[in-house]
Every structure is written in structure tokens, then in C-alpha cells.
Amino acid sequence: MNARTPRITVLAGGVGGSRFLVGMRETVRRRGIDRAQDHLVAIVNTGDDLWLSGIRLQPDIDSILYALAGVNDAERGWGRREETERVARELRSWGAGWPWFTLGDLDLGTHIARTGWLRDGLTPTQVVELLGRRWDLGVRMLPMTDTEVDTLVTVRDGDDVRQLHFQEWWTRHRAALTPLRFDNPGIDSALPAPGVTEAILDADVVVLAPSNPVVSIGPILAVPGMRTALQSTKARVVGVSPIIDGAVVRGMADICLEALGVATSADTVAALYGARERGGLLDAWLVAEEDRALVPAIREIGIRALVAPLWMHGGTASADVAEAALGASGFE
């Protein structure tokens, strides 16, 4: 046990990552820390970033940004609150972009600012830093890499097998086409963004947020050097299960896991990440009360298993989950 506020680094994707980070920020602030961002770093998935009609989109960066700023549309699960779609209607009339992919007007402000900064020569890391300055986020956000990485999905479509962009599969087809494989072409030559490796090595606690293990956490772990950093860090590495009682809390992780031949269960996802003491990533794994029966199986894998309420139905509940993750790491 350690009474000082630990330095915490969270690997995170979109919605699950956002909620968890809001909770973790609360736990840091509860400890009387004003500048929570000095203690809390988010390494964010950029695998589903994309260029659309000349504009750069970063879905997970923006989900986390908006959630931390308190301007997100929590009900819909993505984008800004009080959003409108004037520009998107025009784009449809022009036949530009993807008609099934809605760009909100407020959201487009972010995309255009980002696009301008990138075209001016700023790196994605510098752009994310600039985006983070507008509000008091209390989290230092880092993209997992400054290299442009796509996520492609190979699907079965009737008798055909074809490959499509993750967003097309996710948003247009709502994951209805059976995925056979997920690929991040070029990721083998990607580099962790500046500060990412340090944030893992210098942390006291590293948390794998309850995000999609395949398409959110997966790409982060696929960046060369990331697994080595996680295995080398002196931090405790704790994961929070995105699966409760054999089902996804939100999103389509179940379908993604199936493509990997992994059952949708808190213990199988723990096994996917693996025990650090056996060459994997996790020191500890936090499962929901509903999954208490899985604790022995997880311990069997070599991972310390802890039980807590994992439903993040609001700021307090999210903070409780974050506290439990800190607890699992040995910090209170």
C-alpha cells in the first residue's frame, strides 16, 4: 500500500475508455490533486482514425476528449451534445464522404482544426495536445502512435470474403457481416508516439481500460515496443474486464472476439492478454461481481483476480471502478 497519488497510465479506446478515464480522473482529484493531468496519462487507440473527404477523423481521441470535457452526447454514445448536421446534409447532396457516416457540425469543427494543424506540419501528438488545451481535461492524452494506421476487417459477405475499412464495417454494417480477421496494415513499422513508452515505463499503475480488446486495445498493443514496455515497466499492470456476465457492456466486442476464436467471457479475455509472470501483460484483472465464479480460472492463468461492481452508469460508479482498479494494483 502506498498513500501518495500514483502516476497512472491508461490504455484506452472510445466509449469504455472515456467512462473509465472520467472515473479515474475523479479518483485523482479526490486525492486533492488539482492538475490531475500530471498523474494521469491516456494512451489512446488511433487504429480507426481515417481521412474522409480530405478531413482527418480520430474517433477514439474525440470520444475521450468530449467525455472528459463534459460535452459528449452520452445518450447516443458518440459525438457532441446538442449536435446538428447542416454540413453533413450538404456533403450528401454533393455525394462527398460516406452517406452513412454522419459528421456533426460541432464535431466537424474539431476535425477541421485538426486537419489544418496536421497540414501545417504538426504531428498527431502535437495536435492531440492542442485539442486537449481547450478544456481542463485533467488527463494527458497521447495517441498510441504518430504513424497513420488503418484497421481493416476481412468479412464473410454471403459466399464472398472481402476486406473493408473498420468504420464501414462498424458504422455502415453495424458489424452485421461476420468478421474473419482484423488487420492493421503497416503497424509493424509504426513507432510509439513520443512520451508513450515513458508513460508506461515511469508509471506506478498501468490500466487496460474496459475497451474493446480486439479493435481498441488490440491496435495499441500491436504498436512495436508496446508489449515490451508493458512487460518491462515497474508499474503494476491491471486490466478491467469489458465483459460482464458473458456479455459486452456496450459495443460489439463479442463479435470481434469471436473472429479471434475467443469466447465472450471475463476469463477468456484475461487469457487473451495473458499473465505478466508468464510472458503476457496482466498482473491483475478486475471482474464484475456477476463473474465472481470465474476468479479461480483467472488465478489459474497466473493473474491476480479481483471482484468489484463494474457498471459505469455515472461519474460516481466510474470512479468506484477506477478506485477498484487502483486497489487491484496495490495503491489505495
Add this chain to the structure above:
Amino acid sequence: MNARTPRITVLAGGVGGSRFLVGMRETVRRRGIDRAQDHLVAIVNTGDDLWLSGIRLQPDIDSILYALAGVNDAERGWGRREETERVARELRSWGAGWPWFTLGDLDLGTHIARTGWLRDGLTPTQVVELLGRRWDLGVRMLPMTDTEVDTLVTVRDGDDVRQLHFQEWWTRHRAALTPLRFDNPGIDSALPAPGVTEAILDADVVVLAPSNPVVSIGPILAVPGMRTALQSTKARVVGVSPIIDGAVVRGMADICLEALGVATSADTVAALYGARERGGLLDAWLVAEEDRALVPAIREIGIRALVAPLWMHGGTASADVAEAALGASGFE
């Protein structure tokens, strides 16, 4: 005199060019021509096109596009009718773009579609052709060049002399800083866009629209090959004076002319373009009734001078001006 519908090519800038083109389209349609675009080509100034926050803007192309489509804000003189500025407010909050340069939401739809097509590898000519497909414009629009050309203004600012982008001078400073010079760096290596030279050479009538002679018509004429084409064409070349009774109809042509040492008068602008028979560009020059007294001076330069009402206060008035221009060319 010739009873068939002539092929007409108009060199045009923003507002003056738009109004004139709307009128010219009407004269073509009055002759029972459904596809006016087979008879009417606009070669449009792209000298004040710009990249802003990663987005490509083409102010004169859009002014003409919106006016021909009937979706322009005629009162304000630029942009779309029923425009809103949700995205622009966001961009200001992000500190992106130019706070003094408003991008309307509907207008941004155009900019983003264009940006996407350009990033996909289409040429500006192809992009303008795509933009023109949405409505029945009745005019074939061609950018003057596919080469990116800027317009820079050298101004006196107190005791300083400095250079700024045309849009900054025009929109931010409302031309309040005294211009000393206008430059289009790189224009010497620009090429006329595909179809431009042909549209001049194959026309029956070429019209210099009543646009700003310095910053709208000037850059078009500065594209290498343009003057030669105008001097070689078998067409009659007619200009319509943008100056009535010693004053600009709209805009800031007077300030621009002053930088060139040219007085704001219908005859001095005619002299600036010059008589084709003496190595200049004009066969004929249309002046307003208010400027009837200048006719002898213009004839003295070697240019046929004709008098007509030149106020384009609506579609009918614009069509009358266009008819007068056709009449000046020898077509009725």
C-alpha cells in the same frame, strides 16, 4: 449581324461576374436554347483561392456557382442563403483558421467536398465540373488554371511596407491599408486549365465581365497564354465597364486601380485593357449611360465604345446588360 446563338466565353470574377453570367444565361435561354452550357463558358479567376485550416476555398468559383444555382445570399454579396455558422464558432474556439474569415456551414459543405476530391487526386478543373453538376447552372465553369496561384498585396501600414494575403487585406482590413502592388507569385509558370484556351479561340464572343480589373480579371490575364489567346481568337472581344460615373458599382476596384496608377473611370479601365488593334485586348467596350461623354476618349484609344444601362439590379437588368454586350460584339 448573326441570327444563330453565338458561343460565348466570359472572363469573370466574383459578384460582378456572377450577375453578368446570370444575365448572359438568360439571353441564351431567350433564344430557345435548353442547354445554355453548350453556348456559355465562364473562365473564372482562381487567384484568391486559398488553403485555410486544411480546407480548399475558391471564393470566385463559389460566388458564381451559388449565383447561377440561385442559392446565393444576394443581400450579403457572398456565400449561401439561409446560412449558419456553427462550425465557424467552433473553429474560433479551437483557434483554428482566421477568426475574421467566416466559413458558413452550407458553404463548408462545398469546401469539404472540394477538399476531398482534390485530395483524391482530381484536378481543380474536374472538381469545378463536379461542383457544377449539382444544379442546372446553364454555364460551363472553368477555373482559369489548375495551378495553385495566390494573390499577395503589398501595403503601406503606417511607416511600414508589408505583404499580406489578398483575403487578409480584403476581408480582414476591408482594403483599408493602402495597396502598393498586387502579385501572383508563381503565375508565370501556371498553365491555362484544360479547355480554357479552346474556349477563347473557338468562341464567337469573348466578354470581359464587369469584375474587378485588377484582382479578378487581372490574374486571369496574367496566366501565360491567356493574352495570346485573346489576341488570336476570331471572336470579338467585348468588355463591360465595372466603373459607372467614376465609381465602382460594388467592391473595391477603385482602391485596386489606384495601386496601378489608374484612375477610376470607364475610359481609363478601357485603356488598361487596351485596344486589340493596337496590341491590347478589346474590340469593344460597353459603358454606362452616365459615361456617354467618355465615348470619344475610348474611341480615341482604338476601341469601339457603346452605351447601355449597366446597373444589374436583377435578372432582367442583368440580361439587358448581357444583350448589350452581345450587341456590341455584332451578335444580336
